[in-house]
Structures are given as structure tokens and as C-alpha cells.
Amino acid sequence: MIKHLLRAFALMCIANLAHAAPAFVFTAIPDQDETKLQQRFQKVADYLQEQLEVDVRFVPVKSYASAITAFRNNQVQLAWFGGLSGVKARELVAGSKAVAQGVEDPEFKTYIIAHKSTGLKPADKLEDGLKGKTFTFGSKGSTSGRLMPEFHLRQQFAQAPEETFSRVGFSGNHSRTIALVESGAYQVGAVNYQVWESAVAEGKVDTDAVSVIWQTPAYPDYQWTVRGDLDALFGTGFTEKVSQVLIGMNDPELLASFPRKGFIPAVNEDYEPIRQVAKQVGLLD
Incomplete structure (x- = not known):
């Protein structure tokens, strides 16, 4: 009798697990070092799990391309993308949509930074003095670390970056870009202005060795x-619930980890300028 009861209980548990709600998994483009990303987004996972009342997990990825692949393959259902990675991901998954963006994201910027040895000074336009220097972008798929700075460099110099600079590299993320230019490994680089300002505020940048010499006009970015x-x-209604929970995120500690003042609604059409620029530069078919 006891064996039958135990067997029945085990079968009931298996059945319940089979019908249990799936985990809600999200990721984020690796725009900073992995340790910092894990700290940032585990807190967000805890917040989402409490608000959405489902099991929520954060899964780190190694590259921007990996984030897009995970989204396409349904390994993640939500992602914190940059402008370009978001455009690419939404093209691969029918009906996918941007649902929230940071207050700052409609007016995002890239900083061009230079090592002091270059003698380059802050200016209102990209100067001819950049020619012949060594230059590093961030990730190849980054909006702020590659797409937008490359667009403006091409506009200014009417040629590819490889023709403008003596050597062109891709650091992989914004934190690494700052470190490479600060050390002199590259003379000039393109960096997300938020990452730069946070690093400076935290005392992690030697501003005697590296400084901002130019900034891009504003463009839409993360979402x-x-x-x-x-x-x-x-x-039904879960997409809208996710959107409202993200927009309702108001814990200063959570917001500071992005860093953002808050989140506002977003729609796919907000990122049409990014799509058009990516086509012009050749990063999107």
C-alpha cells in the first residue's frame, strides 16, 4: 500500500513539473567586464522574479553576437540590447518588440577618447590630426562602440576607418577600450559615454593620461x-506585464547599475535611424 502511495505521489510530482511554468530567461550584451555584468543583472533577475511571479534567470553571454543568437534560439526571451543588436535580433524573431528604454537612451552619445601623447584636444568636429593614429572600437556589433563612431568617421573623412588610421582594433567592450587607450596600446578609441562617465566618477580612469576629444550627435541606443x-x-498579457514592470523599476540601486535615471516605453520604430545607419555602413543587409 505504501509503495503504491509513494509511486502515485512521484507520478503526481512529475506531472506537476511537466506542467510547471517555464523559466523566464534574459540576457544582456556584454558591454562591460563579465563580473560587473553578473552583479548588475542578478539584482534585476531578483526584481523581475518578485514582480512577475515566475522563475526568472539571468544568463550571461560572451559577445554581442551570442546575445542575438540566444534570443533567436529562444534560449532567452528578454534581452538588454544596444540599438544595433536589438535591430538585428528583432529581424530574426517574428513579432519581437522593443518594450522599454532608459530615460537617457533616445539621446545617447559616443565619446572619442585619446591618449595624451597624441596632443589631440577637445574639438567640435573630428580633426585631421586623427589621421594616421591607432584606433580601437569596442565590440564589432556595438552601436556606441562601433556603428555610430564609424558612421561619423566615414562622413568626416570620406573613407573607411582602415584607410584613416594606421591600425584599427576591436577591444570587445567599453571598459577595455578605456584601458587600452589609457595605457597607450591604442592612441584613440570610441566609447559609450555612460561607461566613461561612470568609470571616471568611480576614480577608475587616469584622466591625465586619457581624455574626451569629441562626442557624436545624439542617437537612440539601448532597449x-x-x-x-x-x-x-x-x-496572454505577459508581454505587457513585463513592459510595465521594467518601466516601473525605480529602485535607485538597480537603476544605478545600468546606469539610468529610469525606464520609459519604447517601440521598434524608435530604432529606425539605427537601421538606416547600419545599412549605410554595411553592417545590415
Whole structure:
């Protein structure tokens, strides 16, 4: 009798697990070192789990391309993308949509930074003195670390960066770009202005060795994007609930980790300028 009861209980547990709600998994483009990303987004996972009342997990990725692949393959259902990575990801998953962006994201900027040995000074335009220097972008798929600075460099010098500079590299993330230019490994680099300002505020940059010499005009950048099949996976209205929970994030500690003053609604059309620039530069078919 006891054996039958235990067997029945085990079968019931298995059945319950089979019908349990799936985990809601998200990721983020690795725009900073992995340790900092894990600290940032584990707190966000805890917040989302409490608000959404489902199991929420953060899964780190090694590259911007990996973030897009995970989204395409339904390994993650939500992602904190940059402008370009978001555009690319939404093209791969039917019905996917941008649902929230930082207050600062409609007016994002890239800083061009230079080592003191270059003698380059802050200016209102990209100077001819940049020619022949060594230059590092961030990740190859970064909006602020590659797409927008490359666009403006091409506009100014009417040629590819490889023709403007003596050597062109890709650091992989913004933190590394700052370190490479600060050390003199590269003379000039392109960096996300938020990462730069946070690093300076935290005393992590030797501003006697490296400084900002130019900034791009504003453009739309980071956003939260969800897959188009989210409601089918988690129930009708779940997409809207996720959007509202993200927009309602107001804990100063959570917001400081992005860093953002808050989150506001976003739609796919907000990122049409990024799509157009990516086509012009050849980063999007």
C-alpha cells in the first residue's frame, strides 16, 4: 500500500513539473567586464522574479553576437540590447518588440577618447590630426562602440576607418577600450559615454593620461526587447506585464547599475535611424 502511495505521489510530482511554468530567461550584451555584468543583472533577475511571479534567470553571454543568437534560439526571451543588436535580433524573431528604454537612451552619445601623447584636444568636429593614429572600437556589433563612431568617421573623412588610421582594433567592450587607450596600446578609441562617465566618477580612469576629444550627435541606443511569442509561452498579457514592470523599476540601486535615471516605453520604430545607419555602413543587409 505504501509503495503504491509513494509511486502515485512521484507520478503526481512529475506531472506537476511537466506542467510547471517555464523559466523566464534574459540576457544582456556584454558591454562591460563579465563580473560587473553578473552583479548588475542578478539584482534585476531578483526584481523581475518578485514582480512577475515566475522563475526568472539571468544568463550571461560572451559577445554581442551570442546575445542575438540566444534570443533567436529562444534560449532567452528578454534581452538588454544596444540599438544595433536589438535591430538585428528583432529581424530574426517574428513579432519581437522593443518594450522599454532608459530615460537617457533616445539621446545617447559616443565619446572619442585619446591618449595624451597624441596632443589631440577637445574639438567640435573630428580633426585631421586623427589621421594616421591607432584606433580601437569596442565590440564589432556595438552601436556606441562601433556603428555610430564609424558612421561619423566615414562622413568626416570620406573613407573607411582602415584607410584613416594606421591600425584599427576591436577591444570587445567599453571598459577595455578605456584601458587600452589609457595605457597607450591604442592612441584613440570610441566609447559609450555612460561607461566613461561612470568609470571616471568611480576614480577608475587616469584622466591625465586619457581624455574626451569629441562626442557624436545624439542617437537612440539601448532597449529591452522581448520575443514575439512571449504571450504564447507565459500567458496572454505577459508581454505587457513585463513592459510595465521594467518601466516601473525605480529602485535607485538597480537603476544605478545600468546606469539610468529610469525606464520609459519604447517601440521598434524608435530604432529606425539605427537601421538606416547600419545599412549605410554595411553592417545590415
